[in-house]
Amino acid sequence: MNGAADMGGMHGFGPVVPEPNEPVFHAEWEGHSFALNMVTGVAKLWNLDAFRFKRESIPPPEYLSLSYYGLWTRTLELMMLEYGVATPEEVAAGHAIAPFKKAPHAVSAAECANMVRCGSPYNRSAPAPALFKVGDKVRARNMHPQHHTRLPRYARGHAGEVVRIVGCHVFPDSNASNLGEDPHWLYTVRFDGRELWGADSDPTVRVCIEAWEPYLEPL
Amino acid sequence: MNGAQDMGGVHGFGPVEPEPNEPVFHAGWEKRAFALTLAMAMPGQWNIDMSRFARENRDPGEYLSMSYYQIWFAALETMLKERDLVSDDETVAGHALREPKPVARILSPGAVAQVLYRGGPTERETNTTPAFKPGDHVRAKNINPRTHTRLPRYVRGHAGTIERVIGFHVFPDSNAQGAGENPQWLYTVCFDGRELWGADGDPTLTVSVDAWEPYLVPA
Amino acid sequence: MTHDHDHHHDHGSELSEMQLRTRALETILLEKGYIEPAAIDVLIETYEKKIGPRNGAQVVAKAWVDPQFRQWLFEDGTAAIGSLGFGGRSGNHLVALENTPSVHNMVVCTLCSCYPWAVLGLPPLWYKSAPYRSRTVADPRSVLADFGVSLPKDTEIRVWDSTAELRYLVVPLRPAGAEGWSEEKLAELVTRDSMIGTGLPKNPEDLA
Numbered sequence: 001m002n003g004a005a006d007m008g009g010m011h012g013f014g015p016v017v018p019e020p021n022e023p024v025f026h027a028e029w030e031g032h033s034f035a036l037n038m039v040t041g042v043a044k045l046w047n048l049d050a051f052r053f054k055r056e057s058i059p060p061p062e063y064l065s066l067s068y069y070g071l072w073t074r075t076l077e078l079m080m081l082e083y084g085v086a087t088p089e090e091v092a093a094g095h096a097i098a099p100f101k102k103a104p105h106a107v108s109a110a111e112c113a114n115m116v117r118c119g120s121p122y123n124r125s126a127p128a129p130a131l132f133k134v135g136d137k138v139r140a141r142n143m144h145p146q147h148h149t150r151l152p153r154y155a156r157g158h159a160g161e162v163v164r165i166v167g168c169h170v171f172p173d174s175n176a177s178n179l180g181e182d183p184h185w186l187y188t189v190r191f192d193g194r195e196l197w198g199a200d201s202d203p204t205v206r207v208c209i210e211a212w213e214p215y216l217e218p219l
Numbered sequence: 220m221n222g223a224q225d226m227g228g229v230h231g232f233g234p235v236e237p238e239p240n241e242p243v244f245h246a247g248w249e250k251r252a253f254a255l256t257l258a259m260a261m262p263g264q265w266n267i268d269m270s271r272f273a274r275e276n277r278d279p280g281e282y283l284s285m286s287y288y289q290i291w292f293a294a295l296e297t298m299l300k301e302r303d304l305v306s307d308d309e310t311v312a313g314h315a316l317r318e319p320k321p322v323a324r325i326l327s328p329g330a331v332a333q334v335l336y337r338g339g340p341t342e343r344e345t346n347t348t349p350a351f352k353p354g355d356h357v358r359a360k361n362i363n364p365r366t367h368t369r370l371p372r373y374v375r376g377h378a379g380t381i382e383r384v385i386g387f388h389v390f391p392d393s394n395a396q397g398a399g400e401n402p403q404w405l406y407t408v409c410f411d412g413r414e415l416w417g418a419d420g421d422p423t424l425t426v427s428v429d430a431w432e433p434y435l436v437p438a
Numbered sequence: 439m440t441h442d443h444d445h446h447h448d449h450g451s452e453l454s455e456m457q458l459r460t461r462a463l464e465t466i467l468l469e470k471g472y473i474e475p476a477a478i479d480v481l482i483e484t485y486e487k488k489i490g491p492r493n494g495a496q497v498v499a500k501a502w503v504d505p506q507f508r509q510w511l512f513e514d515g516t517a518a519i520g521s522l523g524f525g526g527r528s529g530n531h532l533v534a535l536e537n538t539p540s541v542h543n544m545v546v547c548t549l550c551s552c553y554p555w556a557v558l559g560l561p562p563l564w565y566k567s568a569p570y571r572s573r574t575v576a577d578p579r580s581v582l583a584d585f586g587v588s589l590p591k592d593t594e595i596r597v598w599d600s601t602a603e604l605r606y607l608v609v610p611l612r613p614a615g616a617e618g619w620s621e622e623k624l625a626e627l628v629t630r631d632s633m634i635g636t637g638l639p640k641n642p643e644d645l646a
Binding site (some may be wrong): 230233250254262274299335337418427 | 469489561562570594
């Protein structure tokens, strides 16, 4: 979707402000927000693509006013409501009221440690041969789905070159809407800065993105 | 600039919510903010293109969380301060603290009707001829200026047809920067909805923008 | 999914903050001699009470009854509308858009809030708000649905993004059942929304 998260190329946000000796978390609640979202992944309550879709669906004024972990917490609330993990009354009360019907197992520390060590790979077996090879010239499609996509607006319609075949990966556009993993070939595509930003832009800039095959057409 | 004001095609803002029997102004301060803005255009310290840039030139989160007249007011304050007509300490004090900078003219009550009726025509004389005529196929350039422009992101790079040659008009991209009126030929350009939004776009949709010649190349 | 629209409703403290800031600025400008208070009052009164959609309704009603005016209106909107005494600020360059049985026009300003003040007065809040500005150029039918308007699926929808100083006025189709009506009475059928393209004129039987 063309939400507030799709920030590439936007102006007006001001300078990047690095914080010297920045702590990992700026407040204790941030650490908990982070950990809770990791745990929900281990418990397989929902998939990561659906989480990202929910987060970017937060209306732009709210999205831009929340801090990074504020967004995670807000998204967690919304996901818990949507997936029936909690009711609005429970969220307002701050504790469970009814017993949780689906009763997933309680995620253990050992499972979490395992997840951190092994992660959750997204590569899958290929349904068909890859359409493109390294060096192929491609064009990113001009698509504006209301659903989740990982093709940023600034790349759409622009011509680039395949520089790597990453593999066959879970397709977020489908997975985020719980329509199945629908794996597709994933490529790294390189764009010339001037192709993206116009003739007056910095001639030394190139931008690469990872793009799934359905985002691309041959040039 | 690619600020939050460039909203065409953005998702997530929710439904349009018309207010029944909406008053012209929602609060007394809005009336004053509106009228002060119009009245302070009279001294000629800025032009309308500078006003528009002053409104859009802010952090996107701020832009989206401010009400319509809050943005007008903030832009008015900014322009007054940039031109040393009012200073920070004066707005804090709520009073003038020093002698006013002389201005050419101010708006008298008796002149309001006439000034409004004159408006701000932007057409200028020229001996040049327009590069395009109705029916010509053109492409909107992919420009991404940080300064003021009236070419929205959603049309950049897309092909359309000249619908009308409007005339020779003040060019906002120059005028907003104080680089002079620099008038250019202005056209209405029509785009097919699917050209703008992709194959899934509404096939019954045509969108037009009014675009100055520097925004266009032959397609 | 919840939508938070509180940002366009002032809370008490926000309201008084804006009151204070506006009053402070007005005081300063007055003390410096940059404004005359009576001019401020005239401006407010003009747009609160004098210039409004009744102007545009008059233009549309005339176009419905007078074929020569109608032709002139579509050829040279500024001149035709000017002949009725309307024009000036946000009305120096006017274009009238003709709705037909197969074409429906809608007007938006995605980049700010450009609107034909001279014939419609100041725009309503929804016209200036993010939902309208973002969705109209991409999915106008869903916007029309928000207004309770549904058009046949093969009607062509033309959206005009007011990116320059041209201001657009939609001339809606004359409703059936108003044959022989005076211009004045016809003007009562012409709603503001029908001149933007988010509504249709009233039905004659809806006029008491």
